[in-house]
Amino acid sequence: MKIVPLWSDALLILLLALVVAGAWWSRKQAHLKDAWRKVGASGTAMAAATVLAAFVVVGVLDSLHYRPALPAKGDGPVQYSNEVLSVLDALLLPLKSRSEKTYSAPLATHLFAKESLDGEGRDFPRLKHGGVHLGQDLAAQDGDIAMRVLTGLGLGVALWLPLWFWVRKRKIGAGDTAMGSVLGTAFVMLLVAGPVALLSAGYHVLGTDKVGQDVLYLTLKSIRTGLLIGTLTTLIMLPAAVLLGILAGYVGGWVDDLIQYLYTVLNSIPGVLLIAAAVLMMQVIIDTHPEWFATSAERADARLLALCLILGVTSWTGLARLLRGETLKLREMDYVQAARAFGVGRLAIMLRHILPNLMHIVLIALVMDFSGLVLAEAVLSYVGIGVDPNTISFGTMINAARMELAREPMVWWSLAAAFAFMFALVLAANLFADAVRDAFDPRAVK
Amino acid sequence: MLAYIIRRLLYALPILIGVNLITFALFFVVNSPDDMARMQLGVKRVTPEAIEKWKAERGYDRPLLWNAQAPGVAAATETIFFQKSVKMFAFDFGRADDGRDIAREIATRMAPSLAVALPVFALGLFAAVTFALLLVYFRASYLDFWGVVFCVAMMSVSGLFYIIGGQWLVSKVWHLVPISGYAGGADAAKFLVLPVIISVIGGIGSSTRWYRTLFLEEITKDYVRTARAKGLSERAVLFGHVLRNALIPILTGVVVLIPLLFMGSLLIESFFGIPGLGSYTIDAINAQDFAVVRAMVFIGSLLYIVGLLLTDISYTLVDPRVRLQ
Numbered sequence: 001m002k003i004v005p006l007w008s009d010a011l012l013i014l015l016l017a018l019v020v021a022g023a024w025w026s027r028k029q030a031h032l033k034d035a036w037r038k039v040g041a042s043g044t045a046m047a048a049a050t051v052l053a054a055f056v057v058v059g060v061l062d063s064l065h066y067r068p069a070l071p072a073k074g075d076g077p078v079q080y081s082n083e084v085l086s087v088l089d090a091l092l093l094p095l096k097s098r099s100e101k102t103y104s105a106p107l108a109t110h111l112f113a114k115e116s117l118d119g120e121g122r123d124f125p126r127l128k129h130g131g132v133h134l135g136q137d138l139a140a141q142d143g144d145i146a147m148r149v150l151t152g153l154g155l156g157v158a159l160w161l162p163l164w165f166w167v168r169k170r171k172i173g174a175g176d177t178a179m180g181s182v183l184g185t186a187f188v189m190l191l192v193a194g195p196v197a198l199l200s201a202g203y204h205v206l207g208t209d210k211v212g213q214d215v216l217y218l219t220l221k222s223i224r225t226g227l228l229i230g231t232l233t234t235l236i237m238l239p240a241a242v243l244l245g246i247l248a249g250y251v252g253g254w255v256d257d258l259i260q261y262l263y264t265v266l267n268s269i270p271g272v273l274l275i276a277a278a279v280l281m282m283q284v285i286i287d288t289h290p291e292w293f294a295t296s297a298e299r300a301d302a303r304l305l306a307l308c309l310i311l312g313v314t315s316w317t318g319l320a321r322l323l324r325g326e327t328l329k330l331r332e333m334d335y336v337q338a339a340r341a342f343g344v345g346r347l348a349i350m351l352r353h354i355l356p357n358l359m360h361i362v363l364i365a366l367v368m369d370f371s372g373l374v375l376a377e378a379v380l381s382y383v384g385i386g387v388d389p390n391t392i393s394f395g396t397m398i399n400a401a402r403m404e405l406a407r408e409p410m411v412w413w414s415l416a417a418a419f420a421f422m423f424a425l426v427l428a429a430n431l432f433a434d435a436v437r438d439a440f441d442p443r444a445v446k
Numbered sequence: 447m448l449a450y451i452i453r454r455l456l457y458a459l460p461i462l463i464g465v466n467l468i469t470f471a472l473f474f475v476v477n478s479p480d481d482m483a484r485m486q487l488g489v490k491r492v493t494p495e496a497i498e499k500w501k502a503e504r505g506y507d508r509p510l511l512w513n514a515q516a517p518g519v520a521a522a523t524e525t526i527f528f529q530k531s532v533k534m535f536a537f538d539f540g541r542a543d544d545g546r547d548i549a550r551e552i553a554t555r556m557a558p559s560l561a562v563a564l565p566v567f568a569l570g571l572f573a574a575v576t577f578a579l580l581l582v583y584f585r586a587s588y589l590d591f592w593g594v595v596f597c598v599a600m601m602s603v604s605g606l607f608y609i610i611g612g613q614w615l616v617s618k619v620w621h622l623v624p625i626s627g628y629a630g631g632a633d634a635a636k637f638l639v640l641p642v643i644i645s646v647i648g649g650i651g652s653s654t655r656w657y658r659t660l661f662l663e664e665i666t667k668d669y670v671r672t673a674r675a676k677g678l679s680e681r682a683v684l685f686g687h688v689l690r691n692a693l694i695p696i697l698t699g700v701v702v703l704i705p706l707l708f709m710g711s712l713l714i715e716s717f718f719g720i721p722g723l724g725s726y727t728i729d730a731i732n733a734q735d736f737a738v739v740r741a742m743v744f745i746g747s748l749l750y751i752v753g754l755l756l757t758d759i760s761y762t763l764v765d766p767r768v769r770l771q
Contacts, residue, residue: 265464268754270746272712276731277472277739284477284485371602378604383712384732398606405614419607427602434598 002067002080006301008228009063015235016060035360038439043181045435050185051428055223062088062224065297084297088224092217095200098129100212103404106413107131107145107203109138130204145199152195160190207413210400215414218392219421225393226425229308229377230370236305237312237319242362245320246350249327259324263317271314272383278310279385300388307380307387311373319365323358330354360440367433371426378422394422447762454758458751462535465747469740470531479506479526486734504737505529505540530740539741543733548741552723559710559722561634566645567707571700574650575689578657582665583684594658600651608648609717616640626719641718645711657696664692694765701760702753709746 026032039045064087067080089096103112109131110124117123126132134140164183196216199205206215248259266274286292286303293299330336331354339349374394380386381395382402389396401414483500484492501507506526513524522528530540539548581593617625623640664670665688673683710724719725723742730738 261460261464265461265468268461268747268750269465269468269743270706270709270750273727273739273743273746276727277469277743280731280734280736280739281472281476283734284481287485288477288481375604378606379713382606383716383728394604398604398610402606402610405610405618410614415607415610419603422604423602426604427599430598430602 001069004065004067004084004295004297006063006065006084006298007305008232008301009065011232011235011305012060012063012228015231018235032360035439039435041178042435043177044431046178047181047185048428048431048435050182051189051424052432054189055227055425055428058088058220059224059227061091062086062221067295082295084295086224088220092220095214095217098204098214100127100129100204100208101125102208102210102212103411104130104204104208104212106205106207106215107199108207109134109141109203112411127204130208131202133202144202148198148202149195152198153191154194155198156187156190156192156194159194160187206417207411209397209414210404215417218397218414219394219417221392222394222397222418222421223425225304225387225391226374226377226422228304229311229387230373230429231366232305232308233311233315233373234366234369236308237316238362238366240312241316241319242323242355242358245323246327246354246358248320249324250331250346250350250354256324259320263320266313267317269314272380274314275310275380276383276385278313279307279380282306282310296390300391303388304391311376315369319362322361322365326358326361327354330357364433364437364440367429367436370433371429374422374426374429394418451755451759454755458755461751462748465744466531466534469743470527473736473740474510474526474530479504482506482736530737534741534744539744540737542730542738543735548738551726552741552745555710555721555723555726556708557722558628558634558720559708559715559724561638562641562645562714562720562722563707563710565638565642566649566711567700567703569642570646570649570653571696573646574653574657575696577650577654578661579684579689581654581658582661582688583680585662585665594655597651597655597658600647601655605648605713608644609713612640612644612647613717626717628718628720637718637720641714641720645714657692660692660695661688664688667691694761697764698757698760701757702750704756705749705753706746708749709742 026036065084066086067082067084070079070081072078101111104110104127105112107130109127111127113124114122115125117125131138131141131144134144160183163186167179167183196205200214200216204214204216206219209215209218244259244262248256282303286299286306290299293302336349336353339353344352377386377393378395378398381393382399386395387393397414397418401411401418404411405415479501480497483497483506487496487500498507508524508526508529511525511527513521516524533540537549539552542548542551577593581590584590584593613625616622617640623636626637628634628637661684669691670683670687673687674680678686708723709727710720710722712724712728714720715722715724716728726738727742729735730742
């Protein structure tokens with residue numbers, strides 16, 4: 001096994017480290033602690049945070065990549081497979097490897113389309129993996145499914161009870177509605193996850209797609225792409241936006257004019273068109289330099305990061321403008337004037353006195369942009385200027401499935417799965433972002 | 447006023463030049479025309495002659511910025527920069543890969559784009575303002591709460607699903623209107639109903655929530671308290687005072703979008719097969735027709751800058767407190 005650190009993995013882990021460090025730092029800052037406490041007291045926000053946490057766990061598991069060693073031939077050096085796997089792939093190996101020939105409905109035992117069987121005319125062939133443990137006894141399918149659902153529900157409750165007892169015993173947030181909503185959300189998620197886990201051991205819970213891949217596996221893999229686009233875009237543009245925003249606001253003069261000119265120009269190109277133009281050019285670069293990438297996963301990863309960068313370039317203007325305005329306000333504050341009177345240098349004022357007081361705007365921008373970016377990824381991938389076609393994402397899933405509604409009977413499960421997961425992710429992100437904004441934005445309207 | 451408009455137009459010029467420089471850098475400096483040719487003709491097994499032919503067909507065989515071989519002024523004009531970028535200011539976009547004149551194509555495709563975008567704009571604004579007023583009228587009630595929840599849920603659904611779901615339900619299951627297509631004249635109506643409704647529904651969540659916030663901000667102002675104190679009914683306060691004052695940020699927020707309506711909507715037009723500028727852009731992206739994408743970037747920026755100008759002018763029209771110097 002050889003660990004393959006992709007650039008996006010490193011950035012995602014850097015982001016998590018930043019979040020943890022930021023949380024640690026804000027523990028000592030009374031005003032930030034109060035704001036977070038406000039978020040923590042909101043039932044909806046904590047329920048949304050629980051859902052988001054589940055998505056993040058899946059995304060992080062999917063961000064630890066390696067190349068498995070091939071079986072040794074003789075005593076030469078160990079060879080590694082060209083396929084880059086993640087920890088999530090290893091956990092979901094049964095789902096990943098058990099692919100069928102083509103479409104099959106959720107929980108089906110037979111393929112979706114008729115085929116000629118040898119000597120027996122045309123019929124729906126049996127699936128290679130879905131419901132194969134039933135043998136010839138197809139009548140037992142309903143009972144088997146019911147049994148698995150019931151056991152799964154039991155499993156969910158069994159996993160939830162220790163959590164509940166732990167919270168009760170430690171008296172964390174005793175009598176709090178927020179803690180109740182966290183427990184409630186966890187309960188619902190476990191109740192769904194239990195049956196799904198048991199069912200997917202024997203069936204394709206969400207069916208299979210055109211080339212027979214399990215749709216549940218595809219949706220779980222899509223989560224990482226969505227999370228990456230939603231977070232890395234803001235992270236990549238952050239240094240530029242913060243630097244230019246503060247410089248424009250604090251230094252003023254021709255620096256201000258130049259920076260304003262820069263973002264007005266970028267802002268006046270309609271976003272989609274600038275993205276389209278930049279992505280087309282990026283494709284040319286990637287296609288004419290195949291020697292840069294050792295594996296196809298690395299190429300897809302480079303393209304994903306480039307997309308984040310392009311999205312970031314088109315969207316940093318708004319944040320830079322906000323930061324410039326706030327800096328203009330802050331530089332006239334008494335404490336900044338006092339620092340200047342004491343002879344503190346420009347750089348030190350910007351770093352020590354201005355920057356920390358802009359952090360709430362950065363935080364709000366980070367959480368508010370997330371859901372829009374996840375939605376944008378789907379649209380861009382549909383238009384053909386999104387992620388690499390081989391990258392599993394909500395956009396590529398929808399794109400592959402959208403023509404299938406015209407089939408008779410129709411193939412609805414890929415779209416439904418993408419819809420449900422995307423909706424849960426974006427809704428949770430929206431609710432959480434609202435709570436964060438309300439808590440941190442001093443001008444927020446209740 | 448006139449002097450102000452002229453000065454604003456002069457301000458717009460450097461921005462347009464900046465956009466032009468960015469597109470030039472993006473399309474000709476980041477990648478050489480050779481790279482683009484190689485990409486379009488297939489990366490492997492492409493002869494130098496084929497690349498030269500591809501470049502000559504598109505006029506990319508000139509030097510980038512300075513043609514040392516040409517005499518006199520032609521040294522500056524016989525270049526890619528002058529032929530491809532400077533000429534855009536005269537709305538000369540050259541030819542697309544299929545040989546058609548891009549400027550002419552854009553002019554003919556504007557009408558279908560507007561036929562979708564204008565009703566969407568007007569209906570969407572009307573629906574969102576009405577809905578937001580309703581929520582504000584019943585503020586801090588269950589109706590308001592669930593209305594906001596509904597808006598957030600609507601915002602959390604990708605636009606793709608509205609289109610796919612709407613097409614499937616209305617056209618395939620109910621057979622009410624054709625799935626896609628377009629016809630000129632009065633026949634256009636039956637093709638336009640569904641895209642317009644879907645666009646309005648898709649956009650209503652976020653705009654309603656935004657307008658609701660604006661109204662709620664307005665409602666805490668002193669003049670509203672005065673209006674209530676003199677005994678006006680809640681309805682009179684909302685429609686006569688709050689709506690009129692909140693319309694200032696709403697109108698100035700949407701005025702910037704009006705010129706961009708000419709660009710059409712990428713998604714709606716491509717799903718419904720409407721031959722507007724949105725589907726033109728998508729087709730160009732898919733066919734990697736760089737000339738068309740470049741032209742659309744230029745037109746889009748131009749329209750955006752016009753929108754900003756209109757916004758400033760509309761401030762003076764709706765808000766007498768604002769004076770332009």
